[in-house]
Amino acid sequence: RPDAIVATGRSDYPNQVNNVLGFPYLFRGALDIHARAINDEMKIACARALADLAREEVPDEVALAYGTQLSFGRDYIIPTPFDPRLIYRIPPAVARAGMDTGAARRPIVDMDGYELSLKTRMDPTASILRGINARARSAQARIIFAEGDDERVLRAAVLYQRQGFGKSIVVGRESDVRQRLEAAGLGDAAGELEVVNAANTEHLEDYKNYLYQRLQRKGFDTTDVHRLAARDRHVFGSLMLAHGHGDGLVTGVTRKSAHVLELISHVYDVGPHDGAVGVTAILSKGKIILIADTLVHEWPNENDLADIAERGASVARALGLEPRVAFVSFSTFGYPISERAEKMRIAPDVLQKRGVDFEFEGEMAVDVALNVNEMKKYPFSRLSGPANVLVVPARHSASISVKLMQEMGGATVIGPILTGIDKPIQICSTVSSVNDILNMAAIAACNIR
Incomplete structure (x- = not known):
């Protein structure tokens, strides 16, 4: 029938009924109240939370994962498995139902605090990787x-x-x-x-x-x-x-x-002045940071740095992040004074004149860019939160930063993502694992460039 509304377990049809929509979060709520059992009321609360969520506006990262803007209707009556809101919407609903029906042995007193704690458990890096994989399968x-x-x-x-x-x-x-x-x-x-x-x-x-x-x-x-x-x-x-x-x-x-x-470069224009930029994603401790340029520009000037910032912001958005760019240096807002840090101070002025549509600030030390408490010392900063795109002074400093995080910090490294060229080409490192190569293939499939 042309007017039928269908839900199925298959991922290649709309309205996939996927068990990961329910059981992880149903158990999360039950475990957090030390429930004696999972009763019908708790299951119904889970179903109603899913139904309510489907009627709300869909986050950008979900739209990116599916390559289309979803909205409640015949092809979207149930949230997708990639919806980041599931973890802090379903467990509280299940917990409330368990407490209301006497199944809870340890009721939650501060429900608002409980929801906040669930939000902090979210791993944005896992969400981003799931989104990339979903887009790759669609492509x-x-x-x-x-x-x-x-x-x-x-x-x-x-x-x-x-x-x-x-x-x-x-x-x-x-x-x-x-x-x-x-x-x-x-x-x-x-x-x-x-x-x-x-x-x-x-x-x-x-x-x-x-x-x-x-x-x-x-x-x-x-x-x-x-x-x-x-x-x-x-x-x-x-x-x-x-x-x-x-x-x-x-x-x-x-x-x-x-x-x-x-x-x-024999086949494509990938030189320092051709618009090509290498952006490396660092995934560590539930956070993701993009570092640029890690591939093309050996010693960029202030205009190159502004170009790099724009390409980095573009990659951030392609990964579902709202870009906040920091031009990082050993100097923070003019101290200590150094000729070497001058271009990092000028580059934000170049972006200002271009009228870009993302947050940026600099020059600043890395801890000021990433640490909320350090940022508070500079209330005039244009960044609304910790930076997620770091533009570094030169390729050697980018390489050192990435490899130090990988070897000493145990970070997962994706990239460098080659951006700014006509076709999706991704260059792995010589130490890449099978999973690293697969990630780069998925990024190429998503046409992130």
């Missing part, structure tokens, strides 16, 4: 994995396809890929992956002609171009993407990122 992008001779890359390619994100295209020799998959215990996946190389593609001449047009006035002859297009997997993968033979590219696992960026 069903064809991702090119350029380094088919690396076991981690092959594992990520298999996972990308088997977890329903889309199609994996691996650059490599078919025999090598099959051998490595078998060695990894994934021999059955050999027939699932599309394996492409210069020897088995019908597009090599087109790739070479395209590349020659870009490089003929940069000292490259036809022999050089053939060598790049036919023998270098990073260039070959970039050419595939440029010709629409894939929707995104993931590379960088086997070579230093600076070298990979140089190879990609």
Whole structure:
């Protein structure tokens, strides 16, 4: 019937009835009141809380995850599993019902305080990753994995396809890929992956002609171009993407990122003055911070820093964050005075003149940017809360910050996310795990750039 309203357990239809909408939060409320049992009234309270939530305006991060603005109606009668409000709306409703019916052995006295405590338990990093994964599954992008001779890359390619994100295209020799998959215990996946190389593609001449047009006035002859297009997997993968033979590219696992960026620059404009910026997401202790530029600009000037801030803010919004940008330095609002910190002081003025639509401030030390108590010492600051985008003075300081957080702080690192270019290309680090590579593939699939 055309007027039917349908709910189902399937994720590829509207109104998915997913058990994660109920049981984690139903048990949360029951456990927090030390309930003797979970009675019908508590279950009904859970259902009514879900029904009420579906009638409210949907948060931006949920809309981003599904690629559309949801509103109550025939295709949205129940909240989505990615709704961050579930944890602080359902447990209090269940707890109240348990207390009203005498099931609670330890009633909650301060219900407002209880709701606040539930909000603080939310892990925004997990929410963001779930949102990225949902968007990737919706996009069903064809991702090119350029380094088919690396076991981690092959594992990520298999996972990308088997977890329903889309199609994996691996650059490599078919025999090598099959051998490595078998060695990894994934021999059955050999027939699932599309394996492409210069020897088995019908597009090599087109790739070479395209590349020659870009490089003929940069000292490259036809022999050089053939060598790049036919023998270098990073260039070959970039050419595939440029010709629409894939929707995104993931590379960088086997070579230093600076070298990979140089190879990609043969096909795309990714130089310091081409608008390209590397933004790295740091996920730690329930918080997410973006650091830029971690890839392109070696020593940016104040105008470059303003560009970097804009690209960082764009990535923040693509991840469902409201950007708050801090230009960080060892100097805070002019003290101590240093010529090295001057550009960090001027860059916010450049943004001010551009009339950007996000919060920014600087120059400031990292603790002032991130610590609420330190921020209170500077009530004139334009930031309404802790910064979530840090623009650093140079690439070396960005690299040091990211790797220190990763190695000493145990942070999860996603990136650098290459932004500001025509196609979604993501460059992993040489220490990337299979999960890291899979995350980068999902980001490429979401077209975050």
